[in-house]
Amino acid sequence: MRLTDFWQRLEEVFGSAYAHSIAHDQVLSQLxxxxxxxxLAGRFDTAEVWRAVVAAYPERVPARLR
Structure with missing residues (x-):
């Protein structure tokens, strides 16, 4: 998954302002x-990070984005 695709998905799920807030502030145990x-800046690739977002927010992420 490209980084731009990751951010598009995150913004689609949470809205543009909230997506960046979550990315900056929310600590995920899966990560x-x-x-x-x-x-994203460290040892994880974007697909791994996206899977962690899906696991942390299963009710927010629509099936088509999983």
């Missing part, structure tokens, strides 16, 4: 206690 931004 080893990192935020989305930290995980």
């Amino acid at each position: 080893g206690g990192l935020t989305i931004e930290e995980a």
Whole structure:
């Protein structure tokens, strides 16, 4: 998954302003206690980070984006 696709999906699910807030502030246990931004900047690829978002917010992510 390309980084631009990741951000498009995150913004589609949460809205553009809230998506960036979640990426900056929300720590996900699926990412080893990192935020989305930290995980993307570190050792995780975008597909792994997206799977963590889906796992953390299953009720928010529509099936077509999983």
